[in-house]
Amino acid sequence: MQNLKKWAWVIGVLFFIPATFAQQKRSLTHNDYDQWESLTSEKITKNGQYAGYQINPQEGDGRVEIFPIKNPSQKVIISRGTGFLFSHDDLYAIGKISPQKDSVRVLKLKKKKGDDLPKDSLFILSLSSGKIEKLARVKSYAMPAEKGNWLAILFEKETSKKEVAKDSVKSSVDSLAKVEKPKKTDGTRLLVRSLDGVKSWEFDRVKSYSFSPNGDFLQYTLAEEEKEDNAAVYLLSLSSGESQLVHEKMTTYSNVTFSPQSSTLAFISTDDSLKAKKPEHTLYIYTISKGAFSTQINKSSLGLSNYRISPDRGLRFSEDESRLFFGIAPDYKDFAYESDTTILEEERVSLDIWGWQDAEIQPMQLINKASEERKTYLTTIDLRDFSIAQLGTPEIEDVALENKITKDFALAWTDSPYRRNYSWDIQIGRDLYLVDFKSGTKTLIEKNVSGTPRLSPSGKYAYWYDSRDSSWVATDIPSNTKINLTKNLPVYFHDELHDSPSLPGSYGAEGWLEDDAAILINDRYDIWKIDPKNPAAAVNLTMGIGRKDHLTFRRESLKPDETSIDPNEELILSAFNEETKESGFYSTSYNGNQIPKKLILSAHRYFGLIKAKESKQVLVRRSTYQENPDLFISDLSFKSLSKASHLNPQQSEIKWGSAELVSYLTNDGTPLQGLLFKPENFDPEKKYPMMVYFYERSSDTFHNYRAPAPSRSTINIPYFVSNDYLVFVPDIKYDLGLPGPSAYDCIIPGVQAVIAKGGVDTENMAIQGQSWGGYQVAYLITRTNMFKAAGAGAPVVNMTSAYGGIRWGTGMSRMFQYEQTQSRIGGTLWEKPLYYLENSPLFTMDRVQTPVLIMHNDADGAVPWYQGIEMFMALKRLNKPAWLLQYNGEDHNLTQRKNAKDLSIRLSQFFDHYLKGAPAPLWMTEGLPAVEKGRTLKYELEN
Template identity: 50%
Template structure:
């Protein structure tokens, strides 16, 4: 027995030693591993559930498309496949193949662009034997929405034609002139290329030249397309091809422009707009045109002279054309005829005055107008043509620009919504008020039903009710479209339907809704935890559909819509719900019934994040994503019962080779005694007897993301948590609760006690802690370093430093005034600058810059449309004058968060260098010690480590 015991001890010791060696052998994440990390995208299930496809793509470079047979688990891999789809009959998969990344890059280095770069190809896979047909130089492809057996694909301009174009431009002389006289004049601006219709089963093809646009009917019985004009013998036009008759039919030819082709559900009716005016005309007049398979005759339904067209209005070329579900109505866009301005040929361009005129009467301030110019010029107002009665009705107007229809567009009532009277308050009064109107589609009358609501009224799927959440009383409302009272549906329930954790000085928003039950019988809405059945007529009492199970178990239950085409929830539906535990952060799926009084049934729940639940149309197979901090959100499959869960992908197997660390939920109380949660990320092989440097990153509340996977990737603005944890940093992510009027102090009151709680546990090196955050987080860091010297270094991305100057500024990305943000939303001051001047000053770090002793790195980019660049400049200039250690990174042309990958990589390296220098004693890089003069910009980046190190610090035993 002693021998066996000794052997067991030796064996256990050997196992522990092997595990330790395995952990020791793991690599540390570095900036050069980013490109090896891949992402999962584009997953789809065939209708019969027999096949699943998905893409696994690197962050930069060539990815792969996979098609998996769920019956025998055979997997086919296709290099560079993208934009993949299954056909409705489950027989084929179709996708595009991207050009090789390195080949494209090599050509770009040679200054090649446009047509000189390689183009996509098309691949058609027969799922029975996985044989592949490939077609080069394909722009796009389309499949029928419901039908099968056909694919249409649009080709790029042929290489030979492209070369001939260049050659003909260079050729001159009499020979060319003579040829031109003998042949029709060609349209040099022609953009049309060949469209191919392919029978997927037989391989037979039909080809159509000069095509610019094309659509399938839903069933695939018709292919409609637009041709560009080539010359006087080959005119522009709209054409149809019947896949049943295998016959091409011209619908309309001879005009200059055809746009917006749209077919009805049956594919038997077509609408489009057309113009005979030249492209360069000051005003181009379009007409609404109609064709059907019965008469096969083109009709003009509406133009400037049409009965029902408002005076001086015209058909819009930018409006969306759509038929009602039953094909009896056609909806299109109109707009007021623009003013024609005569060109002044006596004035030079350089003599023209360029200015913006701001007035207090403008509904929208000039920056918003400028930002919306393109949208304003392309704006259209909804109109309807009744195909049965042959009459037009204008629905939307200048005073009532937004009109909403029922899901089928067959009801006799529409809803008009307008904020026109209240636009002048945009920028400080939020949510914006609106008026609502009922439009009778038979009588053509309009009746106002709501005045100044702060909700967003909409129409139920069958058009029986108008419904909305009203922030003014935190309740859901409904109103019959047949005439009836405004009914408060939730006032008597006694449960909050507003966001209970709202801590902004603004009316709280709602938790959302699951949708409508068949025939507009019930409206399903959420409280914080559960789902409620509301009778829109107000006759039956509200019922907690999930039997208070969510509130009793501190779960957040939400409906999972498994059919993307679903317009309503069936009356006898089985409901599949996501279930997130607000205490433990566990996630999963539950099952409930619309018409059974039973508690939700737990199907699966674990310490993971679940997402992207999808179901095969004609099978019980579902796919979903599952992951956690350590494990990527890979794709899984199961039945609807979630039995026999099968992992389908392993996108990043190399992750096991690296030190990753762990995450845990921590709790503490704020200075005011408010219970708080946060996330603590610990390094691999964490030793509680050692002391570790700690990064503190935050943005509002993040603890619900405990099981979110964080991929090693170059940063747009914040630290990459896995990278810092892999490099033996602790990372603390605290939640913050705010008090109105004191945003900076609120951050202090929540963060500092959390940091102190962790320090007291003995494993945090309190002499080597740092802060990092972006935007709102960046502001709080800029504020905190004026109030505490607890941190050895800090990095603030795009911080507001002076609320008094920022308050009156513009969010250049939208043209919106910044006032609303400080008064009512994130900045949480709760009043105007003249009402609360001292709170604006007290919360502005600029006014206390002389107190800063913490070395600060700022990133603020010169094209930031969210936080004005001058906010970073103001703070930097104050700290520079005070001789405080401060650096500012300005990425030229970049926005609030970095968009370009090269810049993200650069920022990631500089942040690591900055924090490693201050918290780990690493040498400082050239850019910190000596700067980078503008004369060597783009040539020398100053990343070399040459500066003197801080006093070296070893992890304490």
Template identity: 50%
Template sequence: MKKLLCLAALFGASLLQAEAQGQAAKKTLSHDVYDSWNALGGDELSRNGQYVLYSINPQEGDGALHIRNLQRNATSTYSRGTKASFSTDSRYAVFQIKPEHDKVRALKLKKKKGDDLPKDSLAIVKLEDMSVVKLPRVKSYKLPKEGSGWLAYHLEKPLPEKKEDKKTEAAEGEAKAEAKKPALKPNKDAKGTDLVLRNLSTGQEHRFPRVVDYIFSEQGNMLYFVKDELDSLHRAGVFAFNTAELKELPIDTGLVTYKGISTDKVGNQLAYVATADTLKADIRYFSLNYWNTKDRKKQVLADTVAKGMPQNWMVSEHGSLNFSEDGKRLFFGTFPRPVRYEKDTTQLEEDKVSLDIWTYKDPLIQPMQLKQNDRTLKRSFLAMYDLRGGKMQQLATLEMPDVYLDANKTGDVALGVSDEKYKITIGYDTPTRKDAFLIDLKKGTVKQVLTESRGNPRLSPMGKYVYWYEPLDSSWHVLGTKGGASLNLTKKAAVPFYEEDNDMPMLPGSYGLAGWVEGDSHLLVYDRHDIWQLDPTGKKAAVNLTDTYGRQNNLRLRYEKLDPEEKFIPANAELVLAGFNYETKAAGYYKDYVGRSAQPQPLISSDHAYTSLSKAQNSNRVTFRRGDYRNYNDLYTSDLSFAKVDKLTDSNPQTAEYKWGTVELVDWKSTDGIPLQGLLYKPENFNPNKKYPMMVYFYERSSDGIHNHRVPAPSASVINIPLFVSNDYLVFVPDIVYQDGYPGESAMDCIIPGVQMLVQQGFVDEKNMALQGQSWGGYQIAYMVTRTHLFKAAMAGAPVSNMTSAYGGIRWGTGLSRQFQYERTQSRIGGTLWEKPMQFIENSPLFFADRVKTPLLIMHNDNDGAVPWYQGIEYFMALRRLNKPVWMLVYNGEEHNLMERKNRKDLSVRMSQFFDHYLKGAPAPVWMEQGVPSVVKGKNYGLELVAEPEVAGEAKE
């Protein structure tokens, strides 16, 4: 017996030793692993549910497209496949093949660009036997939305022919014959290339030259395309090809520009805009044109002199063309004719004055106007042409620019919405006020039905009701389009429909809506937990569709729209609901019904994040993503019962080779006694008896994302959590709640008690803790280091440091005044600078810069469109003058968050160097110790280390 016990003990010790060795063999995440980490995307189910395709691509380099036969459990892989689609009959998959990444990079190093670079190819896969046809130099392709059997693909310009040293006699004869023909003036601006129509079954192809645009009808019975002008014998025009008759039909030729081609649902009607004006014309006058397969005659439906066209208005070349579902109406865009300004040929360009004139009467301030110039120049106003009655009707106007139609565009009423009278208040009055109008599409009359609503009025799918959530009374409202008073549908319900967690000094928004039930019979909206069924007639009280199941079980239940083309929810629909448990953070899917009372039935639930649920159109087959902190959000499949779930992808198997760590939910109370939650990420093989350096990262609230997977990737602005955890850091992500007027103090009241709670548990090295955050998080850090010396180092990305100067500034990305942010939204001051001057000052780190002792790294880029760059400069200059340890990284031309991958990689390395130096005693890099003079910019990056490692916890201040 003793011998057995000894053997068991030895065996157990061996297992422990083997496990420890296995764990020790795991690698630490480093900055050089980013490029190989993969992303899953582009997944699509075939309509019959038998096939699924998806791409797995590294962050940098060549990926692959995978097509899986779900019946045979067999997968075919295609290198560099992208932009993939199934044919509607589920017989073919079509995709483009990108050129090799390294080959393109090598050519770019040789300064090659444009047509000198390799182009995409096209692949057609016959799913029955997985045979492949590949076609070179294809820039785009299209499949019919509903029909099958046809594919259209658009070719790149042909490669230039190689010059031959000697011409054959035949070639010389042809050249002489061509020389005798009249010379044609070629169009140097011609951009058209060959379009090819291919029969997928037979492989037969039809080729059309000089094409610049093309569309299929929904069923694929017609292919419409626009040709560019080559010369006087080959004019621009619009053409049709009947795929049943295999005939090309010229529709309209001879004008300079044709664009905006659009067809009706059946494919027998075509609309487009065209002009005879050249590209050099100051004003190009377009006409709205129409053609159908019955008459086969082009008609001009609208131009500047058309009946119904407002005076001095014209057809817009930028408006979208749309037929109604029944093909009886055509909707298009118009706009006021631009003012023609004569060119001053007596003035030199350098003598012209360039200035912006700001006036207090402008509806929009100049920066917003400038930012929206392109949109303003391309703006169009909705108009309608009745194809049966032969009449044009202008719907949108300058005073009422936004018009909404019913789902099928067949109803006799439209909804106009306007904030034009209130635009001058944009920037401080939020949500913006709006007026709403009902437009009678038969009589042409307009009636105002809402004044100064704070909501966003919309039209129900059948056009029977106007509906909106009104922030002023936190209720859902409807208004019948055929008359009657506005009805408050949720006033008598026993639960709130406003966002209960809203902690900004503004009217709270709603929880949203699931949609309308068939026939506009009911509106389905959300409270915090459940779905409510509202009777738009007001005759029946609001009904909890999910039978309070969400509230009883502390769940959030939300409708999953499985048909992307769905316009309304069927009257007897079986619903799939996404569920999330507020307490445990578990997620999954539930089943419920419209039209009958029954509690939701759990289908699947686990400690994961569930996303991207998709259903095959003609099958109960579904796919979805599932993952957690340790496991990538891979693709899974099941049927709608979710009884048997199969994993389809393993996108990042290398994850198992690295130290990853764990995440857990932690609870504490703020200084004011408010219960809070946060996330604590712990290193692999966490030892509670060991002390770890700790990073504290935050924004507002993050605890609901406990199961979110975080991929190792170069940072746009914040720490990459898996990287730091793998390098033996604790990472704490606390939730924050705010009090109006005290955003900085609120952050302190929530974060510091959470940190102290963790320190008391004994595994945090309280002498080596740091803060990191970006934007709003960056502001809170800039504030906190003026109030506490608890942290060894801090990094603040794009922080507001002076609310008094930031308040009067501009968000250059949108041209919007920053005032709204401080008065009503994220900054939460709750009043103007002149109403609450002391709160602006007290919440501004700049005024207390002399109190800072924490070494601070700032990133603030010179093209930041959200937080003015000078905010970082103000703080840096104050700390520099006070001789505080401060650095500022300014990535030239970069935005609020870094966009270019090279810059993200650089920032990631510098953040690691900064925090490793202060929290682990690692050597400081050159850029921290000596700086990088501007004369060596771009040549020496200062990333080299300059000192021997110091003892942990004794890095110099």
């Protein structure tokens, strides 16, 4: 009996051990990144009965999941699905199916290209039956924008017949038969069909196509065939199935556009060769009901000297179809030097001349060169009398058309009088005008406006945020009277946390009530309804609850095509608690006499609210640091949330950790918050190495989910936390002129506050940051030795040399950054030389005792690459341990995933070596000689 008990115990242990091991979690590795999924493209049918989304891993094949709202578990999963839409009748889902990525990769390894690689397919899913129809080799597809259950599918070129042709030639050599090659063309087969497949039409040699908004017609453009002059535009009536020729025998047709009610078709065409350097274009306007052209406009009929029709601006109709807007461009210039055929190419001079009088410096001109060469000026034709008015001019270039053009005028502006200052003053003004569509006449509204003016929906007001006055203002257009909307209200409307030398921005506006009755404007917490006719009687729609409870309320716009707000509708508000970081939704009315009603508020981040057009069903995303931002189903009451997606189930097998808010005081007594990420099963009695990362303020992201991913520049927080590091992210507030000391005065007290909580191995702490964070890393290690290692990405270390440098991504001078924005010096180099010197860590590099890993790439378009070199060379000269990672051809943050994976490995190896005592990799101990570049990565660890 005792033996039986003994064996029973042994058997029990044997069964228990595997179960125990199966429950153990593991740390993240760099191999986990590829499989980590994200959700995008969530959609809901108009009737609120079906929804869907797309899920993609970081590397590999994704999928589309579509499901009935009442039973989310009954999903239809389309493997490798992408870019899906619901049909207008809510009966179908249509989208593409991408080729299997592994298969494409194998073929690329075999040097296969172009037509020999797999192509996209198309799926048509019947929502009621669940049946899926698939079509192969699809280039693109489209459906009408507003109504009509039609589908157009443009296919890829047919499978290559080269081998067939070769066999045909070989078999007919004896008979000397000639094999006729098919004529080359850019066009392919187009299928137009009803979604149920009952009606269909096919057309060959189609290059482009589009539906009319109401689904009555489809236009398709035929491409030319080799040695044939047979390009053409056709119009298909979807009710009769008849195609009619609109125009033919031109070289190209472009910008083919329907009017809103499908009465008119417009396009631009030329019969010049595709290689012509100075092609002349004609604008055609075709009346569909008459089957004839109402007019055509070319250079000679334009009535404007030295201008031509440009294909580089899209065509747009007014909503009532009375006007067509198009672009004209300056006529081509002849330059004697350019056209001189007696000069050899190697004899031509190539140089840039920087002139002090230029409005833009040469690097900026070169960045903008392509757009300048395609510059157009907005022009309109009145389709009632065919009169033409040029709206944009070289003196006043910018004319702002609305999303839906419903008025006979628009706002126009120019910053030309102030443009020369832009290299150091990015908040230059602009002269604001009202432009009349009939005559093109421009009436000055105000000179040197600070802000971005817009028109109210009914066109009664122009309005903008005036940063110089920290107020919202409006101009009554009929009377040309300026109104200050917010100056006399008892709260601030500028950014209250603004801490740079620039003018503070605003908290935004939420839109206008119908008939321009009032505008909704945000302060830091609440929303105000302001009647421009009586701003003093402004109503706080959230009744001050936001400021009282530190809740930031913002209006949720639930109609994507909304132009103005119906005041009789319910006002749905998002809410965010500044102190606890809770978020959720409230409801109230537009009357301002109802205390906002809490619908849901919890320790999560809610975002991406989408409402069905014809029901109260909504989709919303929700996350915490530990919870994926999955999709949830609810209605506008938010009484219940039903989880629809289930991303990344593998996370349950990973040591993930947790996040908490840390409150602390800066050296000057200012209260701040930071985020502390702790390893799983954190024990304050143990000692953990700690990484400190920072960039401006991050505490509001407390409930953001952070996916494991290769590093583009900064440490991946989940990776380090999963590998038993503490990670601390403090907020920073700045004093003007003291960016370095401000960082020290905020970061160091934050670190000390975390140390006081317990669990930190104070002998093994490190800091890491990128760009502005990289600068602060470089500064801190000249002020303290409390960190055992440091990582600085794209750091500015010498403000005196960086000040006069160029941001090559935009071509702008870097002066503005120091005088007005993030670098926060607040004056020129000659006005405040000591500030530039004292905030530049390069001049105190001899104090550094901390090993440093620098990343600075040779195509950095934001921070001059030589800044990283200056830091590295100083440390090298001083015999301090330092490494510089320079990814070739890479920008400020890494763009290529292969390089991001590489950086992730090197970051973890570097910090593991210094903070955990792990062996150093060979790239740290031996370097990577140029002769070994591309032959080895030297990840191997020392014995």
